[in-house]
Amino acid sequence: MTGQTIGNALAVRDNGPGALVAQHRADIELVMPSHLQKRVGAWVRTTQGLLRRDEKLLKAAQNDPGQFMAVLLDAARLGLEPGTEQYYLVPRWNTKKRRTEVTGVRGYQGEIELMYRAGAVSSVIVEVVRQRDEFSYRPGRDDRPGHEIDWDLSLEERGELRLAYAYAVMKDGATSKVVVLNHGHIAKARAKSDSADRDWSPWNTDEEAMWLKTAAHRLAKWVPTSAEYVREQLRAQADVDDERSMPSAPMPAGPLPQPYDSGADDDAIEGEFVDDEGEVLS
Incomplete structure (x- = not known):
């Protein structure tokens, strides 16, 4: 049997991944x-196909089947396709256990998919800027970035990666917070990945995708990314409808009660501290 045939047999045998x-x-x-439940059959077959084609992934899944299934269930819960730019399946070295195991890494397309699924945005823009691109954005003055690309140039001619940016256009036409990241921001995100120095890491196999993911990940702080958002909107609308359907209570006779004055500044604006470092990216 060839190595590939052996791998196929191990992938589908009774106790294989x-x-x-x-x-x-x-x-x-x-x-x-x-x-997505109607597509579960295709989802399972696609995952099995990944194991047949990727010997390193198969070996990592065999080393810790429980970890492998936990990763797949996480992808399923999010409704993302494993083994794609929505959700990477990465054979990752576990130093304590001295073996590789499967780790799930949400990709930039997965981040974008979750934003769309929440139902609050009409479009999500996530792009990288290269050295010969023209880019301008003035916070507080520009609604959205300006980005011009000379499409006659090849990717190599456009130059090295320079910036990544992301923003969403909401369904009411408003523009979300615009996220712009430079080399320093990307370097900090990469430094937090304990697998960035590995050959198989997406930081080394698909650097542009990781720049895009970092920008999309930061944008997710400012844009709803959960279907729970839709449920909350529906519940809020139901509460409003219920209140409108209730008969109004008659106003009491006599002078209207005066509003309570606590002496506080009614014009105080709520602020939010933003963690510029972001969360750990793998």
């Missing part, structure tokens, strides 16, 4: 968003 995915199909379907 591929068979384990099939055995837990019901669990995967249970945690999936309802609109």
